[in-house]
Amino acid sequence: MKIIVIIKLVPDLVEELSINSDGVSLDSAWLRMIINEFDDHALEQAILLKERKPAQVIAISPDYDGVDEVLFTAIAKGADQVIKLKGDFSNSNNHALARGLTPLIQEIQPDLVLTGVQANNDQDGSLGPTLAACLNMPFIGYVSGVALEENSVLLKKEYPGGVLSEIIVTIPVVLGIQAAEKPPRYVAVSKVRQIMKTSTIEEKQVSELNNNGGVKITRMFQPETNSHAEMITGNPEEVADKLLSIFKDIGVLK
Amino acid sequence: MSQDIYVLIEHIQGQISDISAILLAAGRQLTSIHNSKLVAILLGYQSQNLINRISADHVIYVDHPSLAEFNQDAYILTVSEIIKSKQPQIVLFGNTTIGSDIAGILSISLNIELASSCSHFTQEGKIVCQICGGKIMTEAIPSSSTTLVTMVPGGYKPESNQLNFNPEIENFAPPPLNDLRTKNIRLIQPGSTDVDISKEQILISVGRGIQTKDNLELAENLANALGGVVCASRPVVDQGWMPTSRLVGKSGKHVKPKIYIALGISGAPEHVEAITNSETIIAINTDPKAPIFDIATYGTETDLFDLIDILVEKVEDAKSG
Amino acid sequence: MPERVDFWGIPETWGSPALFVYTIMFLGAAILLFRFYLRARLWWKVGRNDFHFNNPLKRIYRLLEYAILQTKILSQRYPGIMHISIAGSFFIFLIGTSLATIDSHFYKILVGTPYLIHKLVMDIFIIVFFFGAGLAILRRFFQKPERLTYSKGFTWSLMLLVLIVFGGLLTESLRLAVEKPAWAWWSPIGWLGAKLWIATGASPSVLLNWHFAIWTFHLLIVALAIITLPVSTLFHILTGPINIFFSNPDRKPGELSTIPENSENEPIYANSITNLSSFQLLNADSCTECGRCQEVCPAYASGTVLNPKKVILNIREAMNNFKSGLDQKNRMLIGDWIPEPMLWSCTTCMACVQECPILINHVDTIVDMRRSLVIEGKMDGELQTVLENIGRYGNSFGQSDRMRARWSQNITPKIKDARREQVEYLWFIGDYASYSPALSDITLMTAEVFSKIGLDFGILYDSERNSGNDIRRIGEEGLFEMLKEKNMASFEKSAFKTIITTDPHSYNTLKNEYSLDLRFQLLHYSELFDKLISSGKLKFNKKLNQNVTYHDPCYLGRYNEIYSAPRRVIMATGCNLIEMPRHANRSFCCGAGGGRIWMSEGDIKERPSEIRIREAVNLKDVSKFIVACPKDVTMFRDAVKTTGNEEKIVVKDLIELVYEVI
Numbered sequence A: 001m002k003i004i005v006i007i008k009l010v011p012d013l014v015e016e017l018s019i020n021s022d023g024v025s026l027d028s029a030w031l032r033m034i035i036n037e038f039d040d041h042a043l044e045q046a047i048l049l050k051e052r053k054p055a056q057v058i059a060i061s062p063d064y065d066g067v068d069e070v071l072f073t074a075i076a077k078g079a080d081q082v083i084k085l086k087g088d089f090s091n092s093n094n095h096a097l098a099r100g101l102t103p104l105i106q107e108i109q110p111d112l113v114l115t116g117v118q119a120n121n122d123q124d125g126s127l128g129p130t131l132a133a134c135l136n137m138p139f140i141g142y143v144s145g146v147a148l149e150e151n152s153v154l155l156k157k158e159y160p161g162g163v164l165s166e167i168i169v170t171i172p173v174v175l176g177i178q179a180a181e182k183p184p185r186y187v188a189v190s191k192v193r194q195i196m197k198t199s200t201i202e203e204k205q206v207s208e209l210n211n212n213g214g215v216k217i218t219r220m221f222q223p224e225t226n227s228h229a230e231m232i233t234g235n236p237e238e239v240a241d242k243l244l245s246i247f248k249d250i251g252v253l254k
Numbered sequence B: 001m002s003q004d005i006y007v008l009i010e011h012i013q014g015q016i017s018d019i020s021a022i023l024l025a026a027g028r029q030l031t032s033i034h035n036s037k038l039v040a041i042l043l044g045y046q047s048q049n050l051i052n053r054i055s056a057d058h059v060i061y062v063d064h065p066s067l068a069e070f071n072q073d074a075y076i077l078t079v080s081e082i083i084k085s086k087q088p089q090i091v092l093f094g095n096t097t098i099g100s101d102i103a104g105i106l107s108i109s110l111n112i113e114l115a116s117s118c119s120h121f122t123q124e125g126k127i128v129c130q131i132c133g134g135k136i137m138t139e140a141i142p143s144s145s146t147t148l149v150t151m152v153p154g155g156y157k158p159e160s161n162q163l164n165f166n167p168e169i170e171n172f173a174p175p176p177l178n179d180l181r182t183k184n185i186r187l188i189q190p191g192s193t194d195v196d197i198s199k200e201q202i203l204i205s206v207g208r209g210i211q212t213k214d215n216l217e218l219a220e221n222l223a224n225a226l227g228g229v230v231c232a233s234r235p236v237v238d239q240g241w242m243p244t245s246r247l248v249g250k251s252g253k254h255v256k257p258k259i260y261i262a263l264g265i266s267g268a269p270e271h272v273e274a275i276t277n278s279e280t281i282i283a284i285n286t287d288p289k290a291p292i293f294d295i296a297t298y299g300t301e302t303d304l305f306d307l308i309d310i311l312v313e314k315v316e317d318a319k320s321g
Numbered sequence C: 001m002p003e004r005v006d007f008w009g010i011p012e013t014w015g016s017p018a019l020f021v022y023t024i025m026f027l028g029a030a031i032l033l034f035r036f037y038l039r040a041r042l043w044w045k046v047g048r049n050d051f052h053f054n055n056p057l058k059r060i061y062r063l064l065e066y067a068i069l070q071t072k073i074l075s076q077r078y079p080g081i082m083h084i085s086i087a088g089s090f091f092i093f094l095i096g097t098s099l100a101t102i103d104s105h106f107y108k109i110l111v112g113t114p115y116l117i118h119k120l121v122m123d124i125f126i127i128v129f130f131f132g133a134g135l136a137i138l139r140r141f142f143q144k145p146e147r148l149t150y151s152k153g154f155t156w157s158l159m160l161l162v163l164i165v166f167g168g169l170l171t172e173s174l175r176l177a178v179e180k181p182a183w184a185w186w187s188p189i190g191w192l193g194a195k196l197w198i199a200t201g202a203s204p205s206v207l208l209n210w211h212f213a214i215w216t217f218h219l220l221i222v223a224l225a226i227i228t229l230p231v232s233t234l235f236h237i238l239t240g241p242i243n244i245f246f247s248n249p250d251r252k253p254g255e256l257s258t259i260p261e262n263s264e265n266e267p268i269y270a271n272s273i274t275n276l277s278s279f280q281l282l283n284a285d286s287c288t289e290c291g292r293c294q295e296v297c298p299a300y301a302s303g304t305v306l307n308p309k310k311v312i313l314n315i316r317e318a319m320n321n322f323k324s325g326l327d328q329k330n331r332m333l334i335g336d337w338i339p340e341p342m343l344w345s346c347t348t349c350m351a352c353v354q355e356c357p358i359l360i361n362h363v364d365t366i367v368d369m370r371r372s373l374v375i376e377g378k379m380d381g382e383l384q385t386v387l388e389n390i391g392r393y394g395n396s397f398g399q400s401d402r403m404r405a406r407w408s409q410n411i412t413p414k415i416k417d418a419r420r421e422q423v424e425y426l427w428f429i430g431d432y433a434s435y436s437p438a439l440s441d442i443t444l445m446t447a448e449v450f451s452k453i454g455l456d457f458g459i460l461y462d463s464e465r466n467s468g469n470d471i472r473r474i475g476e477e478g479l480f481e482m483l484k485e486k487n488m489a490s491f492e493k494s495a496f497k498t499i500i501t502t503d504p505h506s507y508n509t510l511k512n513e514y515s516l517d518l519r520f521q522l523l524h525y526s527e528l529f530d531k532l533i534s535s536g537k538l539k540f541n542k543k544l545n546q547n548v549t550y551h552d553p554c555y556l557g558r559y560n561e562i563y564s565a566p567r568r569v570i571m572a573t574g575c576n577l578i579e580m581p582r583h584a585n586r587s588f589c590c591g592a593g594g595g596r597i598w599m600s601e602g603d604i605k606e607r608p609s610e611i612r613i614r615e616a617v618n619l620k621d622v623s624k625f626i627v628a629c630p631k632d633v634t635m636f637r638d639a640v641k642t643t644g645n646e647e648k649i650v651v652k653d654l655i656e657l658v659y660e661v662i
Helices: A036-052 A067-077 A095-106 A127-135 A189-198 A237-249 B018-034 B050-051 B072-086 B099-109 B214-225 B233-237 B303-319 C018-045 C056-068 C077-107 C112-143 C151-179 C189-198 C206-232 C231-245 C278-286 C291-296 C308-326 C340-344 C351-355 C362-375 C381-393 C432-433 C435-451 C469-474 C477-493 C504-512 C527-535 C564-572 C608-617 C629-640 C654-661
Strands: A004-005 A007-012 A034-035 A055-063 A081-086 A112-117 A137-146 A151-160 A162-171 A175-179 A202-205 A217-221 B005-008 B038-044 B058-063 B090-094 B111-121 B127-131 B135-139 B147-151 B168-171 B182-188 B200-208 B229-232 B259-263 B280-284 B298-299 C426-428 C457-459 C497-501 C520-526 C545-551 C624-627 C650-653
Touching: A004 A036, A004 A095, A034 A067, A036 A067, A036 A112, A036 A137, A036 A175, A055 A067, A055 A095, A055 A217, A055 B072, A067 A081, A067 B058, A081 A095, A081 B298, A095 A127, A095 B099, A095 C608, A112 A127, A127 A137, A127 B099, A137 B099, A137 B214, A151 A175, A162 C504, A189 C477, A202 C206, A237 B280, A237 B298, A237 B303, B005 B018, B018 B038, B018 B147, B038 B072, B050 B058, B050 B127, B058 B072, B058 B127, B072 B099, B090 B099, B099 B111, B099 B147, B099 C291, B200 B214, B214 B229, B214 B259, B214 B303, B214 C520, B229 B233, B298 C432, C018 C206, C018 C497, C077 C112, C077 C151, C112 C151, C112 C189, C151 C189, C151 C231, C206 C231, C231 C278, C231 C469, C231 C650, C278 C308, C278 C362, C291 C351, C308 C362, C340 C362, C351 C362, C362 C469, C381 C469, C381 C477, C432 C435, C432 C629, C432 C654, C435 C654, C469 C477, C497 C504, C497 C527, C504 C520, C520 C527, C527 C564, C545 C564, C564 C654, C608 C629, C624 C629, C624 C654, C650 C654
Parallel strands: A004 A055, A004 A112, A055 A081, A081 A202, A112 A175, A137 A175, B005 B038, B005 B090, B038 B058, B058 B168, B090 B147, B111 B147, B200 B229, B200 B259, B259 B280, B280 B298, C426 C457, C426 C497, C497 C520, C545 C624, C624 C650
Antiparallel strands: A007 A034, A137 A151, A151 A162, A162 B182, A217 B135, B111 B127, B127 B135
């Protein structure tokens, strides 16, 4: 059983984001790239599957500043092999990444490909469906429960309102993980540092990055919010008083 | 290629979801640019009764047992045929568990462009999308051939397109739908001995800013004081501090209370889309740049840990006094 | 001529009494040593052998201080007097018996006046013993304080001791009743007893028989006490002093040990009995179950599942189980013997370590066990989030490291950047003072005060990281190392003479775990002000005539023995300092340490901070609660609200007092 996990790094939204001088992309100078939290869940789900039945977990990441630590952490969590896809991904979209990953994945011939259901910087749809189409595998997204059967996967797909759909799908399949069955585990810093000394990250060069399939961006900007909340200021006492009068006005409080 | 605007209607268990109305509203705006037709794609099994709830000019209806509920392969094969034969200008999908699952696949297999997380279109038909948790917006032009667009709520009111409920019906023959790789087994309803927050009028919602499970008490106190119910955003439910029945968001419930008090919630799009129908939204968050303040009616930067106890006291006093 | 007679009144019918006595005593001693060895070898066979002998003189000195003079036991009056009466009298009896042995075989010293003094002293200490025993009986059967263990073993030990001394007294009184010597009043109690025997009218031969019987009984009871020592509650007579001896005298309280490694340089985690150190196992065996640790523990007082006494005793149980092979179910040290919530409830305040009369270190063992949980990722989601935030952003608030100095953005002139220009003082601020919105006024006030008194100071801006003190005590050694490396690198690149900090947690680790000593001086700001005041460089214009109380922060007080500097500063502001009952090294923790401030409280009766505020409010006319730690400010301000004491007392940081008077 081979499980591939695709891990992307995305902009950390804790930091201030600014637009590049070209006007159509993010300024990378102040950008901190962190692991896409949904990909973190995908990795966790893969490790959970491995803990239940013997499997080989292979994590693949496109090359970004900070990716080494992410991949070593993946090993520390239980991944058997990690591969860095080398190339300049600064201007590539998910279509390009999907095409770039395809030959590598086909070579490995996995049973499952897991990746996060979305990433905060997706502009041309999320990676999962695009990758599945390139690989000619079925795709199920918004998955929050995975069980491996003989030649198929039994999974739970989330619908609005807390409704879940139980689906069975043939192997191989690409899954877009919404949430792993348990929150991603913690790995002690010393463990990761230990792994950095003893493990290696394989590198594969991407052949070409073809952005076809994404729309042409003409402008990137920060939203001019035409509406904004009426802000209430003052010390807590004063704020509470104002809120109380709002409650009365609305009719929540008689 | 025609200039028609196509919309994929989403339905589950015989109900058309709200996003479909938003897609139709956006579609209607787009059709006015080139004076083209608004066409709804409805895939189902014996679902003709839904057609009269669709406000479009034309409905392409495909009937097949495999299309009774959403099925990836069945939908992809069918919609693919429709796009290939009709060549619409734009096809609108929801950025949802249905739309997102198939749009990307169609983009590759049909070699057409895809834009995701679109909130609205400009007068000229440019695609305006939001990324990075709503902090960044992009503007793009549709391609010269068919363009696929997945949409998020927020740009259009579902009720804004109430023109035509008597569309032309076209019965479209489905392609062979036998060898499907995905199979639906059953739908599981949420364990619902709990309150249905989508029907509650007073909601106190907690997000990451609540920090620890113990602090939920603050929200509960406020809810008790106001006669409301506590609900939560995704991070809180993922931690197990609240059951999924209380989840407000894309995968949870959409709510429409009289008052929605958001404690320590940043306002990520997946959450915001589920609360836009609230009458009054009050956001309490120490981060002045939190996106929630863009959609809230009232807001304050006061720390909830300093505010809630005092607020509860005042409410209690007002009730008794 | 009064002199000691060997084996007075003991017949030689069955042979020489000496032979019997010495045979029995040597056999007894041999059995004692053997049984002791059987137990003691577990410490290094089961556990990791790490007994050290560094600084032997100091170890012996501590032995005298804590085992002989028993200064720590005496820190509580009633049980202190009680114990020293019992233990002290037995020391005397031991000396007395040794003198008798010397007298018997080597040198006749117990003749004449020395003999009489010997008799008198022994008798006096019989009274002392019974006084102590009386206190003990009262305590164990009537007062029944919660902290003691009430089991048959303790009753049995007490009874044994009473029987031994009583037996000795009876023997002596019977002899005096027969001999009626002229110097009888030199054994006042014995003689009083003798008078009772005489009053019965029994003949000397009857009395002699009684004497022989009771003497034999006394001999056998002593032998019994000796051979059962290793399995009775009296074992602490041996293990206590041994524990005191092996407690590292060079240990700085504020410095945790690094994670031990095996021969292949792999870390050893305390997740099983076999991975605990021999000293930790010795700790478990020597615990006298006095419960003083339990009594002062804030986690216990607030109703969490943690009881430091239980932690130690459960390790003992685990050892028993391990040794006897009875543990079929393979119970885990952590999880079964010591549930994980117990470990996470500790605030690392060290009140338990401070109180323990035989120098057990509970906190070390708890941190060791936490380390094994952390390496396995076994912790609550909240703690995980905090650790990930600290790893990524260098602070526990999950905010960007670039925002660390945002509190100072409106200050003009801008505070000096210690990374770019030379300053005399580097102000290490800490997470809470930097990021907590509620504390920003105190941080601003501090900056203002520093400026006003003309300090040449600077800060590290966004290069400062969480010092790692609490991270280390949560058990994340690797993260601590990473933070230390980053901070040290910033220190190396900057030019300054002294580091001052307003955060005792940072102070502790910078001082004790950062290996700074040789290069930079480190001061808590209260120490700095104290120095400036005493050297005359800082004078205050006003005198606040207020009644205040001062709460010693754990990491300033117990950890680093800084008690008087803050007090002198308070008094220099003209305030009238009224101490809470639990002050200085007995200060009661606010409950935030050990990472607790980031964890769920769980189901507790009352927060430690609330308990403390009530203690302060009980003082007459005290309106201000002075603290010197940002976490204290946070915890106590909350507690004042939740206990409804806003009208009665207000929490102020020391800097706020200073601000009012300069």
